[in-house]
Amino acid sequence: MSAQPIAENLFTSDMSALVGARNKETGHIFFPLPLTPNDNIEPIALASRGTVWTYTVQRFPPKTPYAGPADPETFKPYVVAYVSLPEQTMVESRLTGIEPEDVKIGMEVELTAIPLDPDAPPSEQVLIHAFKPVQGE
């Protein structure tokens, strides 16, 4: 079996977009889908491109419930950003394909999926959402 998303209803089935939630009455869009179904909420495919609104860097290995690599000797800091998807919402997401020192507020990024633990055997890998810099535009 190949790598699987970390949770159902996080990505659309073709992995091309994150699944957000839209309130049918107010039009308010947020992420992710609520844990319990609600008649007023419908799933919506979120935009796959946006801009970095803010970010920080996770410099130390988190404690449980974190399930990624947490060995203090080999821990690799990761960037956590809020990515603004125009007229939808701002999604909290890791950034990938960029060093923390190079991240800039306002930079354009697009959705991808990355393994939570790149060193895990392929059959055991779980995929989480991340955004990467848009190349060559």
Next chain:
Amino acid sequence: MSDVCIVGAGIHPFGRTEGRDGMDQGVYAVKQALKDTGVSWEDIEFAFGGSAASGAADTMVSQLGLTGIQFINVSNGCATGGSALNAAASAIKSGEYEIGMAVGFDKHPRGAFNADPASYGLPNWYGEAGYMLTTQFFGAKIMRYLHEHNLSTETLGRIAEKAFRNGAKTDHAWRRSEVDLETIMNAPMISDPLNKYMFCSPAEGAVALILASEKKAKELGMPMIRLKTSVMRTRPPGSFEVFAASIDVERGGTATELAAKAAFEQAGMGPEDIDVAQLQDTEAGAEIMHMAENGFCAHGDQEQWLIEGKTEIHGELPVNTDGGCLACGEPIGASGLRQVYENVMQLRGTAGARQVPGDPKTGYTQVYGAPGVSAVTILQR
């Protein structure tokens, strides 16, 4: 309606006290407050109290005395102390009681608070993928604020430097050594742009305040420290709070702005009337944002204020005179009441080495926390 006065204040030193649990620290603070007021436990008509991690406050009666007192537990996260004070003040204002108490205490394990996604209505993947950390929220929030208002990261360092400078002068503080700006700026990063000197730590401590009607306060012969207002507010739409998997594109105000506005209206004062302020500084960025959210300066003016020393003990508006959370640590249930304790000391003129000069007459406190709550008090002598 009679004013409510703070007639007594007690504190158990903040930081780490091996072998004494949170509740015992609470009892210690209550005894200090009773002694300070010159009354006995039997004289106290009611109490509101709480802790986040150290048990139900009302069980204190087994140590303080089984007087049959009305003792109501308050559980309001970071606003627990502020809410207890708020409730105690209302009880006296109603005219039903003459003298009562607000108490808050806590003792947390070392290291960042460990949170469970389900208790915040979040899916498990949120924690598993590494987002369930309060430190990330603080880093991301102040990163945006510094960017929007063109403030340097050194502004954060100046806040921390001041906190440790004031903490070194404060008996109840935990961090009692000064740290210079260069050392602070070169410390290991925790969650950019915040490094290890810019975060407070979960800690231990307790504060008890005794409140009385104006009439009762006069009888007791205590300095008349009036609680002009005590306000608690929750978040408006579009605020930026901890553990948010998404935030609205359309940005809104903050719970602190709502609480500050209501408090100044109720007290019939403005920011310019305040002589000393204690503002929530969970991390250095919080103090920067709260200087503006409470109305003391414009957004973006903070760096200049710090360079000019306006918020130093000898400045125009001293802020966090006891070193705040950065120097005292943050026992959740006690933290908001510590701010009020500090202002009582400042207005009485008994703050010792950290005393604000010029006979301060008004003191402002603001506590902020998850999930978007803010509580403000204004004291006047």
